[in-house]
Amino acid sequence: xxxxxxxxxxxxxxxxxPRAEHPGAVExxxxxxxxxxxxxxxxxxxxxxxxxxxxxxxxxxRKFAGHLVAEPSERENVELMVSELATNAMLYAEDVFSVRxxxxxxxxxxxxxxxxxxxxxxxTNSESPGGRGLQIVNQLAANWGVERxxxxxxxxxEL
Numbered sequence: 001x002x003x004x005x006x007x008x009x010x011x012x013x014x015x016x017x018p019r020a021e022h023p024g025a026v027e028x029x030x031x032x033x034x035x036x037x038x039x040x041x042x043x044x045x046x047x048x049x050x051x052x053x054x055x056x057x058x059x060x061x062r063k064f065a066g067h068l069v070a071e072p073s074e075r076e077n078v079e080l081m082v083s084e085l086a087t088n089a090m091l092y093a094e095d096v097f098s099v100r101x102x103x104x105x106x107x108x109x110x111x112x113x114x115x116x117x118x119x120x121x122x123x124t125n126s127e128s129p130g131g132r133g134l135q136i137v138n139q140l141a142a143n144w145g146v147e148r149x150x151x152x153x154x155x156x157x158e159l
Contacts, residue, residue, distance in 0.1 A: 045102050045103075045104065046100055046102045047064075047068050047100065047101050047102075048098055048099065048100040049061065049064045049098065049099050050096050050097070050098045051086070051090075051097055051098070051099070052095065052096055053089070053090045053091075053093040053094065053095055053096060053097060053113070054090065055090065057086065057090055057097070058083055058086045058087050058090055061082055061083070061086035061097075061099050061111075062079045062082050062083045062086065063079075064082075064099060065078050065079060065099060065101060065109060066078065066079040066082075068101050069101075070103070071107075074107065074159055077140045077159070078107070078109060078159070080136060080140065081109065081136065081137050081140055081141065081157055082099060082109060082111070084132075084133035084134070084136050084137060085109075085133065085137065085155050085157075086099065086111060087133060088111075088133055088155070089111050089112075089113040089115075089155075092113060092115040092117050093113035093114055093115055093152075094113075094114045094115065095114070096113075096114075097111060097112060097113040098110075098111070098112045098113075099111055099112075100112070106142070106158050106159060107158060107159045108156060108157070108158045109156065109157055109158075110154045110155070110156040111154065111155050111156070112149070112152060112153070112154045112155075113152050113153065114151055114152035115152055115153065116148075116152065116153065117153075118146055118148070118153060119133075119134055119155060120134070121135065121138060122134070122135070137157050140157075141158060141159060142157075142158050143157065143158045144156060144157035144158070
């Protein structure tokens with residue numbers, strides 16, 4: 001299913017993951033996302049949304065991811081990590097970036113963009129204005145990594 005959100009924003013939701021309280025049930029979910037409706041159906045393995053490389057997309061990506069995390073104790077960390085990775089993608093992507101989420105076998109989130117520039121885990125100090133995104137992911141995720149694609153890269157993390 002494809003929903004247009006905002007100016008040229010293409011939101012592709014393959015399906016929403018079954019919520020923990022209704023495993024296996026097909027549910028219809030409509031959530032307000034930046035003033036626009038987001039709709040999805042379950043139960044498929046991956047959910048994906050594409051966002052334009054602009055600042056307002058970071059919030060939309062964070063809300064998309066948070067909506068799909070069934071476990072409340074994981075939601076805040078997922079939203080924080082997606083926000084950090086989406087910010088990097090927004091800064092380096094040429095036009096769009098995407099966020100993909102799968103719950104099995106463990107929760108995995110991927111942020112893809114067309115840039116060939118690979119992110120680096122930086123050493124920062126209290127005076128550094130940035131460079132903490134991957135440090136946050138490194139601290140909160142069980143696993144994380146970067147994979148080169150034919151065009152661009154995917155930065156992923158698992159809980």
